[in-house]
Every structure is written in C-alpha cells, then in structure tokens.
Amino acid sequence: MEINPAHLAGQFNPADDSEFQVISERFTPKARIFLRIEALAAFEAMWSAARKDGIELVILSATRNWTYQRGIWNRKWSGPRYSEFEGKARAIEILKYSAMPGSSRHHWGTDIDLNAFENEWFENDTVGKAVYAWLKANAPQYGYHQVYGDASNGRPGYREEKWHWSYLQLADPLLACYLSHPPNGAFEGFEGAQWSDSIGIVESYVNGIDRP
Numbered sequence: 151m152e153i154n155p156a157h158l159a160g161q162f163n164p165a166d167d168s169e170f171q172v173i174s175e176r177f178t179p180k181a182r183i184f185l186r187i188e189a190l191a192a193f194e195a196m197w198s199a200a201r202k203d204g205i206e207l208v209i210l211s212a213t214r215n216w217t218y219q220r221g222i223w224n225r226k227w228s229g230p231r232y233s234e235f236e237g238k239a240r241a242i243e244i245l246k247y248s249a250m251p252g253s254s255r256h257h258w259g260t261d262i263d264l265n266a267f268e269n270e271w272f273e274n275d276t277v278g279k280a281v282y283a284w285l286k287a288n289a290p291q292y293g294y295h296q297v298y299g300d301a302s303n304g305r306p307g308y309r310e311e312k313w314h315w316s317y318l319q320l321a322d323p324l325l326a327c328y329l330s331h332p333p334n335g336a337f338e339g340f341e342g343a344q345w346s347d348s349i350g351i352v353e354s355y356v357n358g359i360d361r362p
C-alpha cells in the first residue's frame with residue numbers, strides 16, 4: 151500500500167480523492183460521506199451478511215478530514231459541557247471520546263461509527279445488544295475490529311466505543327506510517343493544540359488501541 155502523507159492527518163478532501171468512494175444511501179442516512187474503496191467493499195459484504203441474520207448496520211460517520219475534526223473539537227471546546235475544565239484539563243476531558251484534529255483514525259478512511267454513539271444503547275437496548283453481539287462474533291471475518299475496547303487491559307487513550315469499527319488491513323499500515331513519521335503541522339490551528347505533546351496524543355491516543 152502506498153501512503154499519501156496528507157492522508158495521515160486528514161489534510162485532504164475525500165470527495166476529490168480517487169482512493170475514496172461515496173457511501174451508498176443503503177448504508178447511511180448521511181449525504182456524501184466517504185470510505186476507502188476496499189474498506190467500503192468489505193463493509194458491504196458485512197452489511198449483507200448482517201442483513202441475512204436480521205441485523206441492520208448503519209454507518210453514522212466515516213471519513214472525517216482535519217477541517218471537519220477541528221469543527222467537532224472547537225465546538226466541544228467552547229461548549230457548556232466542558233466549561234468547568236480549563237486548559238489542558240479541558241483537552242483531556244474532551245479526549246475521553248473525541249480526537250484532536252490531526253490524530254483521528256477517521257482521517258484515514260478506514261474507520262466507521264455504527265448505529266449509535268452510546269455504549270448504553272449497545273449494552274441495554276434489545277436491538278443494540280443484538281447488533282453488538284453480531285459485530286463481536288462476525289465483524290472480524292470482514293476485517294473490522296473494535297479498536298477502543300473497555301480498557302480493562304490497561305490500554306491508554308480513549309474510553310470504550312462500542313460503535314467504532316476499524317478496517318485493520320488498511321488502518322494498520324497507516325498507523326505504522328503515522329507512528330514512524332508523525333505528521334508535521336497537524337497539531338496547530340485549533341483550541342488547546344499547545345497541549346498535544348504533553349498529553350501524549352501520538353503515544354497514548356493514536357497508539358492507544360486494541361488489536362486482535
């Protein structure tokens with residue numbers, strides 16, 4: 151796999167990139183969201199298999215570039231939910247579930263968020279429990295893995311995300327490249343960017359994943 155350095159930190163537009171493909175409305179309610187072609191083909195096979203088992207998989211988020219991630223981050227930074235925290239502590243609080251721009255696996259076009267952004271839904275809702283059980287049992291066959299597990303193994307970084315699934319065959323080489331050449335200029339131009347080093351964004355968050 152040839153890696154374009156601009157892809158690592160999301161500094162591109164997937165709509166203009168031949169390695170990315172728009173996700174069909176069969177799979178998502180979102181208009182014009184993108185995945186890497188191979189990751190999307192694998193998802194389609196997984197979606198069809200799930201459907202045969204009575205499980206509906208819905209993509210809620212896929213590729214998000216740097217600019218989009220900055221929007222998410224800066225909105226959280228300025229919103230009421232985090233206002234009691236100051237500076238670095240605020241960044242750490244937001245980092246429980248959201249990546250700093252430049253460090254999200256969603257930049258890579260290999261990762262998807264499925265069905266609901268709440269662990270609670272996957273744990274307690276009848277449909278949610280069935281979806282999660284199906285994914286745990288079957289997603290690895292299609293190359294998709296839950297990379298943010300419950301952290302009981304001591305993994306650093308984000309809290310558990312039962313909705314976030316990663317197509318490792320493509321994500322692994324991107325991660326290796328990211329770790330060996332952390333992207334220049336990725337951590338500038340958004341709120342709290344100055345704490346990225348002392349928080350250890352690359353070591354603890356980008357590299358803070360579970361692998362099969």
Ligand SMILES: [Zn+2]
Pocket residue numbers: 256261262263313314315
């Ligand atoms: Zn996600």
